Amino acid sequence: MGDKPKLAIYWASSCGGCEIAILAIHEKILDVADYFDFIFCPCILDFKRSDIEALEDGEIAVTLFNGAIRTDENLEMAELLRRKSQVLVAFGSCATEGCAPGLANFNDREQMMNFIYKDAPTVVNPEGIIPLEAIQVAEGELELPGFWNTVKTLDQVVPVEYYLPGCPPEAKWIEALVEAVMAGELPPPGTVVGMDVTVCDECPREREEKKISHFYRPYEIIPDPDKCLLDQGLFCAGIATRAGCGALCPSVNMGCRGCYGPNEGVIDGGAKLISALASVLDANSPEEIDKILDTLPDPAGYFYRFGLAHSMLHRTRLEMENGQKMAAQIKETPRLDPKLKD
Amino acid sequence: MVDYKQYHPAWGDRSPVIIGFLCNWCSYRAADLAGTSRFGYPATLRDIRIMCTGRLDPTFVIKALREGADGVLVMGCHPGQCHYEEGNFKAMRRVALLRRTLSQLGVHPDRVQLGWASAAQGIIFTETVKEMTEKIAKLGPLKWHDNNHDASPHLPPLPEKEATHG
Amino acid sequence: MPKTSERGLFEQVMAETPGGETLITCLQCGTCGGSCPSGADMDSTPRRLFALLSAGMDKDVLESNTPWYCVSCYYCTVRCPQDIPITDLMYAIKQKAIQAGKYHQDSHAAFSESFIGYVERYGRSFEFGLATRYHLTHHPLSMLRKGGLGFSMMRKGRLNVTPEKINNLPQLTAILKEAKRIARQEA
């Protein structure tokens, strides 16, 4: 047993879906178990952190790390596993791009705490109790890991060898990675395990030249099942999203959400969506443009649904412009300065 | 040297930095004309020549903001006079959507502006730079790095009075 | 730009007129002088007045009767090929002449000042008071002759003998006082 290469799986800020996804490789899991010494996975194994600390540096062959980094504990574990692992894989959308936890970057810690523990309509908390990092009780001091203002991705805190995007990653890519490791044919560091084309490549829908004069929300129209959703005015991030999922969402009449992140070579997927979608708007005056854009509420939410933490701007500003509150900023519909219009 | 503290105290001794994207045919030539005509304007604009504002990739704008620029000015030919027929309309649409998106991220939409100047309008070019500089000066520095990348994720503990534990 | 105190009349007049800086582009084409309905009564045509102004002959400008004969018809302004707000510049020169106490015929300035006096006192203009008071002081003879006209006007209900007064006069007074203060400060 000691001869086998060691495999670790860890979850930071994540939902647990990535662990389930690993099971989706079905009987292949037996080969994995056969090949690796599966030493660490808090979800299913009762190994302790101290056990990991006890390992030699680099003793773990591969760590599949899912979840974003948003607490002191996340960071500690990321740093620890980095030190102990030869290969660290950012596994799943949270670890690669920030994913849903990364949406917290539209707010700051205070706003998060207030909403989650006090203001959310489903919360009953008349005393307004929120968690503290440390509190003195009769028995001594109790501690919780520090909660960050900003959610980060794994590669923003430690170096990462490979990325396996997807929320969750598709089984075939997990298989591909695991097989590559087992075969000792490791791709160059930095490789994103997936395709280098976009979802459109796998999408069976028929596409035409594009002109968008209205964005529809999914409940507003029943889309033609054979035609490109974007051509029908439904937001679909597939044009700027790495392929690999087999165009799952579009094939069930739902626009791509963008969970695989931007494709090869693209630095900021949101910027590319802005560019592409704006380019095909059917409008040539600021007023007409505004009219169409009014049908696309929350553009930042659409464009950075998965990738905000890993995007170039990373989060909303902490210090608002001219002392304005962030909420006021968001409500404001920016319009072109009329002077610059013509 | 202009003292920008009068517009916003946060400037300290520095001046606003604006990255300009100027199309080769109209606004870059307007900037050239401003030069040959010796029309002075604030030394805040650092421009990049692109063939057409249609080449404007929002990635560039975001890149400029994150690399330390306080604003981005995109200038092209007047609508209807694009050398490539309608590249400037594409820029107009992209900038409109980009500004909406950026404002959600707490970046004031006025930090990204679009303007038009024909090759003969050196004066309009200068006026646009002046106006933009003043707007940015009033907004204060963007300080993307300080603002968006809290170098230490560790914040001071939350105030104790918030909690009434046990 | 130099401080006001260092500026000549030319620069002051331009600076104090919205859009007045265009005066520097005057072509001396004479369209204003040719268009002016009361040009025949002026000692200098508007064009010549501007030439004097730009030449720094401030005394001639301040003492000229030209702006006082301006009837505010704006023909010069709309026809000016250089978009110079000539009518407004005439007002500015009048202000300068009043400030310098050098204007040509005191009666003209006095008329404006009596008019303003009523406006400041009542918030409304008062034609009857204006006509009688001003003419009694300055043209007593013509007053006698025009008595008949005034009488027929009154008979036809076209002259009120008591002035109308606005309700919130203190507000207006405060606004005008502040405006005057800003104007002094700017100058």
Add this chain to the structure above:
Amino acid sequence: MENSRTYTYYPGCSLQATAHAYDESMQAVNKQLGLTFNEIDDWNCCGATEYFSVDALPAYSLVARNLSLAVQSNGSQDLVAPCSACFLNLRKTNDYMSKYKDLNSQVNQALAAGGLSYEAGALNVRHLLDVVIEDVGLEQIKTKVTKPLSGIKVAPYYGCLIVRPETGYNTEYPTHLDELMVTLGADVVDFPMKTHCCGGHMTQISEETAYELIRRLLQNASDYGADAIVTLCPMCQLNLDAYQNEVNRMFGTNFHIPVLFFTQLMGIAFGLSENALGLGSEIIPAGPALAKIGTVDEQKTRERPKRRDKKALPMPSMDSGGNE
């Protein structure tokens, strides 16, 4: 049911005194046209041309108080002034405040001293004539005409301030009043001095200057055979009407040309009573001219359309061009 239109209204000082006929006839006509004017509460004088001559910033502030009060009245954004001088001052202040930032902030600073403010461009300042022609429209006016003004020759006199500077109408040769008069059935003379000056305040300070200007207008109207001059400005009406006899005295002329407000002629054409239109308050009686209404111009019916003189060169077409 006809549309009724509501406006914010600035009467100006003259309408209450020298031009009460304008006021009365306007009220009468408004009822016919479905126009409702809500007067600004506690408005003040616009300063005419006098205030600007003495102190510009207080003058702009004086006008701006009215603009501010007009916004406060929470009514229509269209502010209507029947007097051309008031119209000019309100419009100019509104425009200049939009155009010149310094002026805008200074005026607002002054207004603040009275607890007021005005956002430049918040109002749309309009002249009564513009409202009548553009909003009501000639077609609808035509339907109201019960007594066409045929037989009377009128010289449409616009004066300076309704078209200058920059109003959208031609600054030299506007034609909208001409068109209104044609709609009312009047015979309109092509009055070349239609936008020349009436003398303005010069009647008060330099009679020689003013009377010469008035004489030119009267002479020209008379040369063109006008029975009456129609106007839209209290000052123009006053100068041409009240000083006509003075002009006759000074130049030895013998003009008897009545000067009426366009609203008075509209009222007559709509069949309203002379009383309701303030007729009779003019110094040069309009009676003889108005008596011509309904008579047929014999000379006109006798004239046959002239055949084109073979030798004559064609005139330029005015169908296109002209107004920019």
Add this chain to the structure above:
Amino acid sequence: MSEEEKIGVYICHCGHNIAGTVDVEGVAEWAKSLPNVTVSKDYKFMCSSLGQELIEEDIAEQGLSRVVVAACSPHMHEPTFRGACSRAGLNPYLFEMANIREHASWVHQDDGEAATEKAKSIVSGAVSRARELEPLEPFRAPIDETTLVVGGGIAGINTALEIANAGYKVILVEREPSIGGHMAQFDKTFPTLDCSACILTPKMFDVGNHPNIELMTYSEVEQVDGYVGNFTVRIRKKARMIDVDLCTGCGDCWERCPAKVVDTVYEAGLGYRTAVYRPFPQAVPKYPVIDTESCIYFKNGRCRACEKFCPTDAIKFDQEDEIIVTSVGNIVLATGYDLFDSRRLPQYGYGRLANVFTSLEFERMTNASGPTDGKVLLRDGVTEPKSVAILHCIGSRDKNTNDYCSAICCMAALKFAHLVKEKTDAEVYNFYIDMRTAPKDYETFYNRLMQEGTHFIRGRAAEVTDAARKPEEVGKLIVQAEDTLIGKQRRIPVDMVILMAGMQPRHDSQEVSHRFGIGCSDAGFFNESHPKLDPIATMNAGIFIAGVCQGPKDIPASVSQGAAAASRVLSLIGKGEVEIEPVRAHIDEDRCSGCRICNNLCPYNAIDFLEDLAVSRVNPALCKGCGTCVAACPSQVIDGQHYTFNSIMSQIEGLLWDVRPNGEEKVTFQKTEPV
């Protein structure tokens, strides 16, 4: 690859132009600290041959792989330095220009420190960009030897003849039924008083009979595609309703035509023509056209008089427009001008006061073949004027209309004054702002006119009115102006007024400039490539401009520019092939997912969607390199050569060298091969 680049940086003093404001030595010294910079020098005049040799030597000796010159605008000297690189064996597209003159020293003259700091940023940006440049080869394409000339006025005629005489084919397209343009309307030309028709007609005849010129009158160019050397043009030949193979130009048709209309084109509104007409006797070609808008048959289906009387059955009422698509190598635009519409200035009474004439009306009046047989008469067609006022600058030098000087009106006014004097006993008054008679022998003509007794009143006329103030004014037109030399208002009663209406761009010049892909000034005149050094070429290679469409000018200047345009065309034809900037978009088809975002964006339809492969492809011959598709591609598989994604991103970093956060949190996916 960029790590090993060796970059040479050269800071130009441009005499005092840059060095007077920017600390050039300091910038050169500082630039040495930039990554990859191995050489950094400053020099007095980089564009001099010595400056260029400096670069060439360093490339050879130091093995520079990139060159940055910080000097003036790339529009000025980019070709110069690319040439230097080329000569030294470095691909010219590895050269980058940093504009520290127009964009720094000249606009921040009052603040040398700020100018120097900005110059550093510009240089830093250029160095960063240079690092990412890739070698490119210009496209080469053969040149089609046929030239299209648009506009058959004197400029176009001259261009066409010059090229045709050199032995190359020309297609001359003219909108009107005949060539000749405005010059054909004139009687005399200044200052020589040559008979306009006498000197123009032979040239028109030559055009009509030249074996190398294909003349298409009554035609318009509708569409232009392609690029220098290889344009495809679509020409609409409007239906003349005349079979020109049968027509002999005998004139029976127009003599019999009962529909008379005012001729607003050739006769400038002063005379009449029939519905079937030939604009003037010397017209080339000689065939008439039927103006279907005024033809009685087209209006109510009856008449056909022309058809009945035509001896050769040449009238074809069912003729339709013909579309011709052809290829040409070069295009010369000589589309001329419109006359300013004097009705826009009602104070001068044109259109209302009968005896106010425009300059073009007067040209027709004095023309011996014009409506009055050359007699100077009032609008009644009988009376000779006893006094004539000529008003200069109508719609010129006026911000309310056209703010530029129309250049020719002073001389034309002098010519008119002479003609009035010659033909009548009238007194002539010229109302002018400034007399502009600069070119050769023009001042002599002015002197001659003074000797002839013409009155010159310095003052722009304020108005023309028929409202008399004094008895002597009754029945006259009174010109009111300030005589600025006296300083008094004057009213001059005259019988006739001539308005010297200025030249303005053709009403559709914006549209035409768009169609041909060239720039247009605000006024609407076509933009030249350089106002001083290249007033003939445009920004669109292979398209040249001549005559008044480029700006107001007189006949000799138009003729010269026409000849110059011809010589530019001939030198291109002589070269046989053209080099085209390789600034093009390119789609990596392996990575294209066929989303089709780009398909509709290309203004030149250069992007094809290949249905079978489900990918898009750029046709490099049609692509003009604007980069719209490059920016729009959501998967970034289109790249714009020379303006690549990396080069611009890198330039941004370089420009912000002093304010950038440390590179530590650079967010990038490393670009790698997929698994």
